[in-house]
Amino acid sequence: MAVRRVRRVVRKFDPWTVLKVSVVLNAIGGLIFVLGIWVAWSLAIQRGIPDKISEILADFSIAFTADGELYFRVVVFFAIVLAVGATGLMTLGALLYNLISDMVGGVEVIVLEETYNVAQPQPVQSSSVQPAPARMRPAANAGAVNGSGDEVDTEPVRVIPDR
DSSP states (O other), rough: EEEEEEEEEOOOOOOHHHHHHHHHHHHHHHHHHHHHHHHHHHHHHTTTHHHHHHHHHHHOOOOOOOHHHHHHHHHHHHHHHHHHHHHHHHHHHHHHHHHHHHHOEEEEEEEEEEEEEOOOOOOOOSSSOOOOOOOOOOOOTOOBBBBTTTTTSOOOOOOOEOO
């Protein structure tokens, strides 16, 4: 296996593709955020942490009620706002990158390409039998135009051995 270094330049990002990918990624991120907060709140409720915080704040004459439903709504709203905002920023970033890359040429990335050297089978050559010369037209140029502008014949080729 041979490895060679190749330079590639990223000149453009398609904004529509960036929008689609960022919507999916940010939706998944928002879902993970909401589920993580929900699991953490469930564990805090099981341990009685919000009630203990409420008791401590009551000693300082501060009213605190652990309203999980309200907090969950706020977390979902916050996740939606973040997902929409991040999607907009990613798409705007792609548009700005395209404008800037027109001026400076893009980002150059050096990658390694692996090539597999497969041994080609060698044709068997027999010295005792030699084929008779045949008169035939080149089939490789079928339908092509030669250098003088004449079209090359594309009929099937029939081999006629010399006698």
